[in-house]
Amino acid sequence: MILTVTLNTALDITYRVPSLRPCASHRVSEVTERPGGKGVNVARVLAALGHEVTVTGFAGGPTGRILRDRLAEVPGVLDALVPVSGTTRRTVAVVDGRSGGTTQLNEPGPAVTHAEWSAFQEAYRDLLASASAVALCGSLPPGVPVGAYAGLTRTARAAGVPVLLDTSGAALRRGVAGRPDVLKPNAEELAELTGSHEPLRATQDARRRGAGAVVASLGEEGALAVTPEGRWRAVPPARLRGNPTGAGDSLVAGLLSGLAERLPWPDRLTRAVALSAATVLSPVAGEFDRAAYEELLGRIAVTAEANAA
Numbered sequence: 001m002i003l004t005v006t007l008n009t010a011l012d013i014t015y016r017v018p019s020l021r022p023c024a025s026h027r028v029s030e031v032t033e034r035p036g037g038k039g040v041n042v043a044r045v046l047a048a049l050g051h052e053v054t055v056t057g058f059a060g061g062p063t064g065r066i067l068r069d070r071l072a073e074v075p076g077v078l079d080a081l082v083p084v085s086g087t088t089r090r091t092v093a094v095v096d097g098r099s100g101g102t103t104q105l106n107e108p109g110p111a112v113t114h115a116e117w118s119a120f121q122e123a124y125r126d127l128l129a130s131a132s133a134v135a136l137c138g139s140l141p142p143g144v145p146v147g148a149y150a151g152l153t154r155t156a157r158a159a160g161v162p163v164l165l166d167t168s169g170a171a172l173r174r175g176v177a178g179r180p181d182v183l184k185p186n187a188e189e190l191a192e193l194t195g196s197h198e199p200l201r202a203t204q205d206a207r208r209r210g211a212g213a214v215v216a217s218l219g220e221e222g223a224l225a226v227t228p229e230g231r232w233r234a235v236p237p238a239r240l241r242g243n244p245t246g247a248g249d250s251l252v253a254g255l256l257s258g259l260a261e262r263l264p265w266p267d268r269l270t271r272a273v274a275l276s277a278a279t280v281l282s283p284v285a286g287e288f289d290r291a292a293y294e295e296l297l298g299r300i301a302v303t304a305e306a307n308a309a
C-alpha cells in the first residue's frame with residue numbers, strides 16, 4: 001500500500017460568495033465540507049486511481065471526529081490516524097464568484113504533546129512495514145518539532161521505503177536535509193527555499209540541498225522535474241480556469257502512482273500534470289474530473305530541458 005502522512009489534517013470548508021470584498025459582510029451562496037489536509041487529498045486521488053492507500057497523521061476533538069466519519073465514506077482509503085487531545089483544525093477557502101479566485105485561511109492546528117508525537121512515530125514505523133512508498137504532506141501542527149520531516153524521511157529510507165515530501169517554510173528547509181527521494185514544492189515554496197525566482201535554477205538548487213529528484217508545480221505552466229535520469233517540463237494544453245485548491249495534491253498523487261508502477265519519469269509527469277489539471281477543472285475543490293483526466297492524458301507536452309546556465 002501507499003502511505004500518506006498528514007500531521008495537520010483539516011476539515012476543509014469551502015464557501016462560495018457572489019463577490020468577495022475585504023472588511024465587508026457576505027452571504028454565502030454555497031458551502032462544502034470535506035476531510036482534508038494535503039495527504040488526505042493525495043490519498044483520495046490515489047484510491048480513485050485504484051491504489052491501496054492508508055492515511056496517517058493526527059485527528060482529535062469534534063472536527064477530528066467529523067473528519068474520520070467522512071473519511072470512512074471514501075472507498076479504498078484506510079484510516080490509521082493517531083488520536084490527539086487537541087482539536088483538528090478547519091481551513092476555509094472562499095471562492096469569489098466574480099473572479100473565480102480563491103482566498104485560503106488555514107488555522108494553525110491542535111497543540112501536539114510530546115507523548116502524542118512519540119505515539120505517532122511508533123505507529124508510523126509499524127505502517128512502513130507494509131508500505132511501498134510514503135508521502136509526507138503539509139504544515140506541521142504546533143508542538144511537532146520543525147525537523148519532523150527530516151526524521152520521518154530518514155526512518156522511511158532506513159526501512160527501504162521511498163519518500164515524497166511536500167511541505168513549506170521551515171519544515172521544508174529542514175525536511176530536505178533528510179534526503180527525500182522526491183521533493184514537490186510549488187513556485188512560491190521553491191523561491192522561499194532557494195532565494196531564486198527562476199524555476200529551473202531554483203529546482204536544480206533545491207535538488208543540490210539533498211532531494212533525489214525535485215518536481216516543481218508551476219500552476220498553469222505545469223511542472224518542472226529535475227531527476228537523476230534527466231530534466232523535463234510537462235505542460236497542460238491550455239490555460240485552465242477553475243479552483244486550484246488540491247491541484248498540487250493531485251500532482252503528488254500522480255507522481256506516487258507512477259513511482260509505485262515504476263513508470264519512466266516522462267510518463268509519471270504526464271499522469272501527474274493531467275491529474276492536477278483535471279483537479280482545477282473539477283467544480284469541487286480537491287476532486288478531479290475523471291473524463292477530463294483521461295482526455296488530458298493524451299495532451300500533456302513533455303519536453304526535455306537543458307541545464308540552467
Ligand SMILES: O=P(O)(O)OC[C@@]1(O)O[C@H](CO)[C@@H](O)[C@@H]1O
Nearest residue numbers: 010036037038091106138139246
Ligand atoms: O496548511 P497546509 O497543511 O500547508 O495546507 C492545508 C490545505 O490548505 O492544503 C490542502 C490543499 O492543498 C487543503 O486540503 C488543506 O486544508
